[in-house]
Amino acid sequence: MIGSLVALALAAAPVAPPSLEGASATLLLARLDRMGRMVSFLDRAGQHSVLFRPASWQGDLHPLLSFDPTRPDSVSAAGIDPAGGLSISVFPEGRVTCVALSDPSRYEPPAQARLAGLGAVGRARDAGASVVVAAVKGHAVAGYVIRGRQSCATEGPRSEELLRKAAKALARPPPRPPWASAASAEDSFYAVSGSTTVQLTGKLDVLEVRGSTRGAGGFPGLRSGDSGLSPYGGVAPSGLLLLRARVTPDGVRQALGRFAAQLLASCEICNADVVGSLTGHLRDQLTGEVMLRVDRVKTPPGSLRSGAARYFSVKHAYLAEVSHPEVVSAALESLMKLGAVRAGEDAYTLSAGTGAGAGTLLAGLSGRHLYLANDEEALKAALDAVAAAPPAPLEHGADLFADPRLVSRALAKVSLVDLMSSRDLAPLVAVGTELGPLLTHSERLAGWIDGDGKSRRFSFTWKLATQPPPDAGAGP
Numbered sequence: 001m002i003g004s005l006v007a008l009a010l011a012a013a014p015v016a017p018p019s020l021e022g023a024s025a026t027l028l029l030a031r032l033d034r035m036g037r038m039v040s041f042l043d044r045a046g047q048h049s050v051l052f053r054p055a056s057w058q059g060d061l062h063p064l065l066s067f068d069p070t071r072p073d074s075v076s077a078a079g080i081d082p083a084g085g086l087s088i089s090v091f092p093e094g095r096v097t098c099v100a101l102s103d104p105s106r107y108e109p110p111a112q113a114r115l116a117g118l119g120a121v122g123r124a125r126d127a128g129a130s131v132v133v134a135a136v137k138g139h140a141v142a143g144y145v146i147r148g149r150q151s152c153a154t155e156g157p158r159s160e161e162l163l164r165k166a167a168k169a170l171a172r173p174p175p176r177p178p179w180a181s182a183a184s185a186e187d188s189f190y191a192v193s194g195s196t197t198v199q200l201t202g203k204l205d206v207l208e209v210r211g212s213t214r215g216a217g218g219f220p221g222l223r224s225g226d227s228g229l230s231p232y233g234g235v236a237p238s239g240l241l242l243l244r245a246r247v248t249p250d251g252v253r254q255a256l257g258r259f260a261a262q263l264l265a266s267c268e269i270c271n272a273d274v275v276g277s278l279t280g281h282l283r284d285q286l287t288g289e290v291m292l293r294v295d296r297v298k299t300p301p302g303s304l305r306s307g308a309a310r311y312f313s314v315k316h317a318y319l320a321e322v323s324h325p326e327v328v329s330a331a332l333e334s335l336m337k338l339g340a341v342r343a344g345e346d347a348y349t350l351s352a353g354t355g356a357g358a359g360t361l362l363a364g365l366s367g368r369h370l371y372l373a374n375d376e377e378a379l380k381a382a383l384d385a386v387a388a389a390p391p392a393p394l395e396h397g398a399d400l401f402a403d404p405r406l407v408s409r410a411l412a413k414v415s416l417v418d419l420m421s422s423r424d425l426a427p428l429v430a431v432g433t434e435l436g437p438l439l440t441h442s443e444r445l446a447g448w449i450d451g452d453g454k455s456r457r458f459s460f461t462w463k464l465a466t467q468p469p470p471d472a473g474a475g476p
Contacts, residue, residue, distance in 0.1 A: 017098040017150065018169035020162070023089035025193035033072040033082035037187050038202030044464055045207075049438040061086065062097050063155035064111040064144060079107030081149070094156035096166055101149045108132075111144055111153065118142050118155075127167040133159065145170060209447075209460040220251030222397025223288060224450040231321050231368070232291040233392035235385050237401035237446075239378075240410060241294040245398035248452070252286050259318075259372070266311040266374075267338075267352040267361060274337045281331035282322075282370070289321040293385065295378035297410035304414065304425060308352060312359035313413075317373035317382035325368055335363060396448035404462075408432070408439035441465050 019026040029035070039054065046053030054070050061069060068074035072082035080086075084100025101107050112132060115121050119134035119141050126145070133143030140160040144153035145167045152166035188201045195214035200207060223246040232244045247255060256279045264270055299313035322328045329346050340348040340363070347364035362373040366383055373379035411432030414425055447460035 017085045017087035017100060018152070018166075018172065019087055019098075019192075020089040020091075020096055020152075020165045020169050022165070023091055023096075025090040025191060027088040027090065028190040028192075029069075029086045030188050030190075031083055032069055032075050032080075032086065034187055035070070035202075037204055038189065038200075039070045040204050041202035041207050041464075044205055045438055048441050049434055051434055052438070061088075062099070062153060063095075063142065064114045064153045065107070076102055077106065078110065079103045079105070091158070091162065093158040094154055094162060096152050096154045096162050098150065098152040098166070098169070101146070101151055104146060104149070104151075107151060108146070115142055115144075126164060127171045129167040129170050131163055131167060133163065147171070205464040205466065207462040209462075210458070212455065212457045214455045220254045221248035222246060222251065222449065222451050223248055224397040224452070227393060229391035230289050230394045231391050232289060232319070232386060232389075233394045234389035235291065236389065237403075238385060239293050239295045239381060239403070240297065240406040241292070241400070241402045243292040243398065243400050244394060245290050246394055247288040247290055249288065252288055253283060255290070256283055256286075262311070263361075263372075266308050267350065268308070269352070270338050270350075274334055278331060278334050281334075282328065285322045285324055285328050285331075286370070287321045287323055291319045291382070291386070293317055293319075293378065293382040295375065295381055296406065297413050299413055308359075312352070312374050314410075315375035315378040317362075317371055317375070317379040319382055319386065320370045321368050322365070322370050325365055328365055328370055332363065332365060397450045399448045400446065402445040404439040404442035404445050407445070408436045411436055411439075438464075 017028070019028075042052050042054055046056075050056050054068070058069055059066060061067075062078075065078050065080075067078040067080065069086075075082040079101055081100040081102040084102075087098045089096045089098070112121060115132065115134035119136040121132065121134055123130060123132050125131065129145045129147035131143060131145045133140040135141065139157075140163065141157065142153075142155035142159050143163050144151055145163050147167070147170040150170055152163075152170065154162045154166070156162075188199050190200075191198045196211060197213070198209060198211035200209050202208075226246055230244065230246060235242065235244065260275050260279045263275055264272055294314060294316040296315050297313055298315060299309070304310050304313060332346060332348065335348045335350060336342070338350060340350040343349045343362075344364075346366070348362070350361040350363065352359055352361055359374055362371070362376065362379055364371060369383070369386065371379060371383070373382070411428060414428045414432060441464060442462065443465040444461065444463040447458065449456060449458045451457065
């Protein structure tokens with residue numbers, strides 16, 4: 001999927017090529033002749049993942065022509081302007097690629113040759129543009145529309161409808177890019193889908209992703225730009241994943257609701273009324289400072305059939321700062337009604353059930369930190385990390401760090417046996433198969449999110465390793 005998206009867009013210009021109305025997504029490449037850094041990243045990543053190799057996706061850029069987008073001379077040979085842009089409008093029934101032309105006399109002959117192999121070729125006029133189609137039994141199956149120095153092309157059963165849309169788009173004045181930075185970031189690839197805009201920029205061994213989206217999208221509101229100290233702000237990244245965040249009061253309520261739902265889904269003996277009452281008492285005691293640390297993934301093959309088994313296979317601990325520990329301490333005693341066992345002062349263990357994959361939940365209070373964990377080792381590592389770090393400010397509403405090599409190992413634990421027992425694990429198997437080797441040869445995954453519940457901004461950085469991983473063998 002990632003490779004296809006990157007594939008469907010490697011070129012763009014300061015003046016964006018047209019995008020078609022009604023598209024579910026629009027992909028835009030800045031300038032084909034200035035994508036050297038992005039291509040360099042893709043070449044390096046492609047050594048470990050086929051999806052990133054330009055050769056594996058460059059044939060998807062244009063439905064009628066073949067050219068190498070990484071070579072300006074190949075682009076020019078196809079009659080396309082290397083300094084121009086390339087946009088792809090994605091529809092459920094197909095996609096339309098629009099390009100700026102440097103020489104229509106070079107562009108049209110190979111395009112028509114391709115059409116001749118698909119059906120009877122005909123030419124017409126629509127909205128002042130020239131439309132060339134290949135038809136089978138009177139129905140267009142592919143074609144292109146050309147107006148001045150711009151052209152759009154498509155292939156598929158809805159070609160006639162999409163070509164009409166393209167002709168109308170070319171008749172309009174050149175659009176202003178929906179990305180204010182498109183003219184200055186000419187080595188970038190952009191994608192817009194609904195209310196979400198994403199910019200990908202390659203820098204040799206680093207891929208930077210920046211974007212924004214309107215609407216909360218079910219994500220809790222975050223306190224961005226807060227200059228106060230966070231008890232988790234100085235915690236160094238460790239383990240498989242570390243998330244630090246500052247949540248708004250409304251976001252706290254949202255997060256507690258999800259937390260209760262997750263607890264009930266993972267604990268077959270938990271009573272919904274007791275859990276609801278507990279979260280109600282905790283709501284006003286949480287300051288909004290939260291942390292999640294995932295220590296590791298541990299699961300034998302074929303054991304991920306149930307939701308509870310998946311929950312307990314990811315060894316983790318949640319921490320949240322509270323304002324009045326004594327109030328929280330009293331509220332936690334209600335865990336005894338769920339069958340919890342007191343393991344120490346303000347510490348409880350709760351057996352989540354007797355079914356396959358069920359484990360033990362750990363809940364309690366450590367100083368001003370309310371915690372919920374599913375593994376003693378993960379809990380100790382999280383509390384030790386907080387104790388070793390002084391409070392520090394958070395630059396963003398939330399930041400995230402992941403160890404790509406540990407992520408790769410975690411994905412490898414999803415076996416074909418698991419896939420056969422639960423088809424919804426198929427995406428994880430696919431990601432692990434295709435991206436696992438690349439993650440093993442990566443150095444850092446990090447990102448941040450800012451958002452007020454109405455909109456969000458986000459950034460993500462993927463850095464490839466400059467040296468082989470320490471446990472890399474001498475295999476192929």
